[in-house]
Amino acid sequence: MIWIAIRMLTGDAQKFFGLVFGIAFSTLLITQQLTIFINLLERGASGVYNVSSADVWVMDPVSRTTDVAYAMPSTALDKVRGVPGVEWAVPHIRAQASVRTKDGDLEGVAVIGVDDATLIGLPKNMVEGSVDVLSQPDSVIIDDVGTTRMFPGQSPIGERLELNDQRAVIRGIADAIPSFTSTVVLYTKYSQALNYVPGTRNRLSFVLVGAENPAEAKALSEKIEEETGLKAQTREEFARDGVQFIIENTGIPLNFGITVALGFIVGVAIVGLTFSLFIRDNIKQFGALKAIGVTNGKIRKMVAAQAGLVGLIGYGLGVLGTVGFIQAFSSDPTFKGFYIPWQIPLISAAAVTIILALTGWLALRSVLKTEPAAVFR
Amino acid sequence: MATKMDTSAIGGCNPEAAICTRAVTRDFQAGQQTITVLHGIDLDVKAGELTFLVGESGSGKTTLISIMCGILWPTEGEVKVFGTDIYDLSDDQLVEFRLQNIGFIFQQYNLIPSIDAASNAAVPLIAQGMERHEAREKAVAMLEKLNIGDQADKLPNQLSGGQQQRVAIARALVHEPRLVVCDEPTAALDAASGRRVMDLLKEVAVAEDRACIIVTHDNRIFDMADRILVLEDGKVTHDGTDMPPSDFGDH
Ligand SMILES: Nc1ncnc2c1ncn2[C@@H]1O[C@H](COP(=O)(O)OP(=O)(O)O)[C@@H](O)[C@H]1O
Numbered sequence: 001m002i003w004i005a006i007r008m009l010t011g012d013a014q015k016f017f018g019l020v021f022g023i024a025f026s027t028l029l030i031t032q033q034l035t036i037f038i039n040l041l042e043r044g045a046s047g048v049y050n051v052s053s054a055d056v057w058v059m060d061p062v063s064r065t066t067d068v069a070y071a072m073p074s075t076a077l078d079k080v081r082g083v084p085g086v087e088w089a090v091p092h093i094r095a096q097a098s099v100r101t102k103d104g105d106l107e108g109v110a111v112i113g114v115d116d117a118t119l120i121g122l123p124k125n126m127v128e129g130s131v132d133v134l135s136q137p138d139s140v141i142i143d144d145v146g147t148t149r150m151f152p153g154q155s156p157i158g159e160r161l162e163l164n165d166q167r168a169v170i171r172g173i174a175d176a177i178p179s180f181t182s183t184v185v186l187y188t189k190y191s192q193a194l195n196y197v198p199g200t201r202n203r204l205s206f207v208l209v210g211a212e213n214p215a216e217a218k219a220l221s222e223k224i225e226e227e228t229g230l231k232a233q234t235r236e237e238f239a240r241d242g243v244q245f246i247i248e249n250t251g252i253p254l255n256f257g258i259t260v261a262l263g264f265i266v267g268v269a270i271v272g273l274t275f276s277l278f279i280r281d282n283i284k285q286f287g288a289l290k291a292i293g294v295t296n297g298k299i300r301k302m303v304a305a306q307a308g309l310v311g312l313i314g315y316g317l318g319v320l321g322t323v324g325f326i327q328a329f330s331s332d333p334t335f336k337g338f339y340i341p342w343q344i345p346l347i348s349a350a351a352v353t354i355i356l357a358l359t360g361w362l363a364l365r366s367v368l369k370t371e372p373a374a375v376f377r
Numbered sequence: 378m379a380t381k382m383d384t385s386a387i388g389g390c391n392p393e394a395a396i397c398t399r400a401v402t403r404d405f406q407a408g409q410q411t412i413t414v415l416h417g418i419d420l421d422v423k424a425g426e427l428t429f430l431v432g433e434s435g436s437g438k439t440t441l442i443s444i445m446c447g448i449l450w451p452t453e454g455e456v457k458v459f460g461t462d463i464y465d466l467s468d469d470q471l472v473e474f475r476l477q478n479i480g481f482i483f484q485q486y487n488l489i490p491s492i493d494a495a496s497n498a499a500v501p502l503i504a505q506g507m508e509r510h511e512a513r514e515k516a517v518a519m520l521e522k523l524n525i526g527d528q529a530d531k532l533p534n535q536l537s538g539g540q541q542q543r544v545a546i547a548r549a550l551v552h553e554p555r556l557v558v559c560d561e562p563t564a565a566l567d568a569a570s571g572r573r574v575m576d577l578l579k580e581v582a583v584a585e586d587r588a589c590i591i592v593t594h595d596n597r598i599f600d601m602a603d604r605i606l607v608l609e610d611g612k613v614t615h616d617g618t619d620m621p622p623s624d625f626g627d628h
């Protein structure tokens with residue numbers, strides 16, 4: 001009977017494609033939007049992820065994220081270095097600045113000053129050039145998103161910039177995860193950054209700490225807080241706070257939530273309508289089957305098989321579509337490093353299951369209600 | 378739906394009878410009022426003969442045959458089909474009983490449009506759980522018996538109305554049911570085609586151990602019956618081998 005059910009469905013090509021399209025559309029919308037949402041949220045932690053060697057971030061108690069930080073007096077560095085369990089501690093500065101490009105355009109950038117001696121604070125990999133270029137005067141390293149934003153289609157190497165009225169020369173490109181706003185980032189030495197960033201007394205944004213025992217970073221961070229009165233967070237905590245900040249301070253959860261809900265609703269509408277039409281067109285046949293001797297239980301299985309087939313194909317297409325989308329845009333820096341967390345296909349699978357269970361059940365009701373005696377009328 | 382009837386009122390059913398109804402009534406609810414369509418039907422239908430259930434439109438033929446073949450619950454009364462009190466069965470048991478024992482020929486055929494003639498004819502066997510290819514083979518054999526074996530691979534919409542009806546007949550007979558019911562098989566046909574279908578049904582559907590009931594108000598085929606039951610306003614008013622001498626049906 002399952003075979004008959006499948007043939008009944010596929011025999012009506014228009015409705016079959018309608019159903020598959022509905023499910024594929026919902027899956028695509030839900031999967032793709034959730035993927036973009038999660039990846040964008042994770043951008044809130046990109047500043048932390050870009051410095052993979054720091055186990056603990058130390059900051060002023062009011063600082064919240066890598067981009068929302070209140071500067072500390074430079075004495076903080078020595079205080080942190082004095083805490084037992086700290087293997088190394090380096091200064092880290094993050095500040096906003098404006099650059100004037102050769103063409104005279106003004107662009108807001110983030111300046112990140114990394115430790116002069118160890119260069120800790122730079123992203124792990126370079127796209128072009130070596131980290132050693134920072135030893136040359138006025139050197140900055142731009143991140144790859146910045147390159148595509150400020151120098152589309154050309155190499156930025158050797159380009160001169162006016163950074164807060166100071167001279168800067170781009171000598172390398174870093175392979176970095178873009179920030180939530182895809183701001184252009186210029187990396188330079190700490191000492192150099194102090195020149196670029198207008199002088200106030202306190203300019204130390206963070207102290208980056210390597211733990212003697214990285215497995216006990218949490219305990220170390222607590223110890224640092226206790227002994228210095230500063231705020232210290234493990235890499236994971238600080239990354240989570242970056243994400244949390246975006247959730248709390250932007251409309252994106254709502255926006256994406258609306259789109260995902262729309263995907264679900266449109267799926268229910270298309271699939272529900274088509275399913276009902278399909279059942280209505282075949283109600284006489286279902287009635288005949290019931291009269292001949294097919295139990296309601298078997299009818300349920302038939303409709304479930306039809307829903308299952310539609311779900312499988314539609315879902316597969318939808319997920320493939322999302323993968324294709326991510327692939328197609330992988331070279332676009334906005335989507336750099338985007339991946340599909342495994343939970344998302346599960347979520348859309350659950351959504352598809354709910355859509356089909358709901359619409360299948362609605363459609364089934366009319367079949368189950370049909371009196372077999374109706375076939376003689 | 379099913380109301381337990383008072384069994385003391387039931388006269389004994391002949392154990393030989395293919396179908397036996399005792400005191401069968403059926404009411405329908407039409408808005409506020411209840412209309413009684415069948416008034417205490419007592420009938421015995423024998424296997425091995427072609428039984429016609431005739432009567433004017435609205436006399437209750439379809440209602441009665443639906444009750445006799447287990448797809449419509451009587452309001453009161455008892456129905457035994459080959460000795461089984463079918464409305465005493467559970468819902469699923471009754472469905473299973475129909476699947477094993479009854480062949481249906483619907484007026485509108487109700488074939489499944491996306492499967493071919495042989496698969497349509499094989500539906501009861503497939504529903505019984507027979508493997509599909511085996512079921513199809515049997516269905517093709519039945520289609521051959523009905524002279525449309527060469528149409529076995531065609532979809533219903535590639536067949537003429539007459540051919541579709543033969544597929545429907547094949548579906549009713551393929552699982553060798555002991556009771557075949559057929560509602561108005563000739564209503565949509567001209568006189569000649571109607572007689573051809575009846576000849577065919579007589580040939581393939583009527584068998585020693587099978588009861589075959591045909592509902593009709595088509596007076597052109599009355600002469601083909603072995604037995605005629607006339608229904609008027611929900612009562613059996615005639616039971617014989619021929620029509621009563623009145624001019625009923627002259628329309
Ligand atoms: N489901 C139903 N609901 C209400 N009235 C019905 C229903 N089925 C049949 N009837 C009524 O019962 C009467 C007999 O109908 P039916 O058995 O179809 O007669 P026939 O087949 O002889 O034309 C008609 O008056 C019809 O309107």
Ligand SMILES: [Mg+2]
Binds near residue numbers: 438439440
């Ligand atoms: Mg009728």
